[in-house]
Amino acid sequence: MPTPPPSSPAAAGTSDVEVETLTAVFQVREMTADTDPVLCVLLGHDADGPWALPGGAVAADATLETSARRAVADSVAIANIAHLEQLAVFSDPHRLPGTRTIASTYLALVPSDVPTELPHASAWHPVDALPTLAFDHAEIVEAARHRLAAKLSYTNIAFALAPSRFPMSQLSEIYCAALGYAVDTTNLLRILSRRAVVVATGTVGKTGRSGGRPPALYAFADTQLRVTDEFATLRPPM
Template sequence: MPHSNTIHESLTAVFQVRRFPAEVSAGSGAAGRSRHPELAVLLWERALDPQKGTWSLPGGRLRDDEELDASARRQLAEKVDVRELAHLEQLSVFSDPDRVPAPRRIASAYLGLVPLTTEPELPPDTTWHPVSALPDMSFDHRTVVDHARTRLAAKLSYTNIAYALAPDTFTMSTLREIYCAALGYD
């Protein structure tokens, strides 16, 4: 059944723990690399208006015959070629009538996690950005990233969600680095 003129979209904040060059990273060290791994979010650069040149979370319209989880996974595969996630969960709904220019859009946001050893092949307009040094972001996407990081940090205290950011086998020091990166402090 067709919907009204309100567009429903899915957005996904995909996180991975990564090391960044010193000029990109907020926690940089010697030899042009950050001392510690950092939490990164996957963003693509908008090529069209509105807000051309800003960075966006992967996402797009929910199809009439599609469930939300399927939409989030489809958008990740189509827009940024990410097909394997260790974790995906619905985060929140963003429904402020002015969150994007007309027509009205309601976004169901997701939190996705990719293990640190996974290296998806990304299109040229897509890259990982340290959460500690986000670029100019589109619409309310920075708010979505903030909500996703807060959820991840909270879940670290009562679940084993950190394993979704870890490789299949890992040392305790690697797990500690993952926790520090996800929390943003030692």
């Protein structure tokens, strides 16, 4: 094959380009005993640097997904990432100073009852109260949150945020935290039961602080992502 002339695209692009992964890891957490659960994102930082999403360069012997999982594992000890999906590619030539770096971003979800062990340089932050983030990481968090909110409408993706068994009041709190607005428990049960997303386990949980009857416990019918209603939209109350 003849060598292309210098003016051709194959010979013109001589500058280096690097590829990194960045992952928005979400978990619904109770920040204090007296407040409602909130959607949190995992962030880390150097001694004097801004907070940032877990990520790093893609190794020569690794896929993008493998690199993303390795970077998360370096930031937190998590027993179970219930769901991981590619989010978007951020390729603005000037998103980072120096060598042009393209970011393949991911959304990762951790069930609310899964314990996490954080090194001193990492922490969970509510997505509605983020500190100053590095570069375009705030945009990535926002894109990940919108992706999650959209998929809560038409898939069973909440399985990756919920415990294995739960009262419906707890699941509605998880939806509320992820969507950013109140979700009626009775209506949520009706919708998810009709779509065969959740099933009754025949067991009951602990009585709440206010007393009353022990709540019935439910579970997700599937623990793999599936579309449940491709035209559905969960909307905030008017």
